Amino acid sequence: MKKIMVTGALGQIGSELIVKLRNEYGTDNVLATDIREPQTEMDGPFAILDVTDGDKMTALAKEFGADTLMHMAALLSARAEENPMLAWNLNMGGLVNALETARALNLQFFTPSSIGSFGPSTPKDHTPQDTFQRPTTMYGINKVSGELLCDYYYHKFGVDTRGVRFPGLISYVAQPGGGTTDYAVDIFYKAVEDGNYTSFIAEGTYMDMMYMPDALQAIVDLMETDADNLIHRNAFNVTAMSFDPAELAAAIRKHIPSFEIAYDVDPVRQSIADSWPNSLDCSAAEAEWGFQATYDMDAMVTDMLEKIREKVNA
Secondary structure, three states, rough: OOOOOEEEOOOOOOOHHHHHHHHHHHHEEEEEOOOOOOOOOOOEEEOOOOOOOOHHHHHHHHHHHHHHHHHOOOOOHHHHHHHHHHHHHHHHHHHHHHHHHHHHHEEEEEEEOOOHHHOOOOOOOOOOOOOOOOOOOOOOOHHHHHHHHHHHHHHHHHOOEEEEOOEEEEEEOOOOOOOHHHHHHHHHHHHOOOHHHHHHEOOOOOEEEEEEEHHHHHHHHHHHOOHHHHHOOEEEEEOOOEEEEHHHHHHHOOOOOOOOEEOOOOOOHHHHHHOOOOOHHHHHHHHHHHHOOOOOOOHHHHHHHHHHHHHHHH
């Protein structure tokens, strides 16, 4: 990767991904694009892009001289259930346009999938890399379709497509963006600011999670791996930890002893969470490109609370 264009660059992952990429590949070598203007001044090139406009996407990538396209623009799980047709048009239409851009310009290509690509019939514990994928949400359907479409573009057109199935991603930088795992971000802000939190996910609901620094490193490591090492491409299981809200609250309580958690379960997001795995088997990612997470739950909680205290005080 030398010249990288990123769609959805102001989103949960994109906003931190462009910082990492610019640090590693050079500020001027990463073009950030999004449908809206950034709220603060951004170092490096930026362009407005609606990913449903395929002609503009291709033109921007060509003008920039990109050799890599990272397609991060998407409507997340809970918001996708609120407006499934918008989710289909944005998530699938945008992905087709991104793949067509990669095909036309011979770009290396990355887009993330999700644990949402699994469904109730998927094995819940140590979910295999290759298994049943029959999701019951529009977001999950989009992600399974996206995995298959990326495989198709690799086999049919030779596009160097790559991806991972992200678990819930935890970060102090970007605010929650409408995902089912967002409780695991919001809980830290409420712990620091209020000393208590009401979870919309029920106690005993386990979901895989990952701290954002590990997620960003996974993207770079996968994209820099020699293609000859890859058996799978779209998409690798990756994870770092699995916990329920009560366990996360207990980990926070080690730092804030008075912290309390209550529950007011959101039926929509709870039903989504119940259809997802408890834990993932990441052995394929470990074997094919050396994936390894560095943050466990305690290390993540320590760093999150420290960073959020700094952010809130500022």
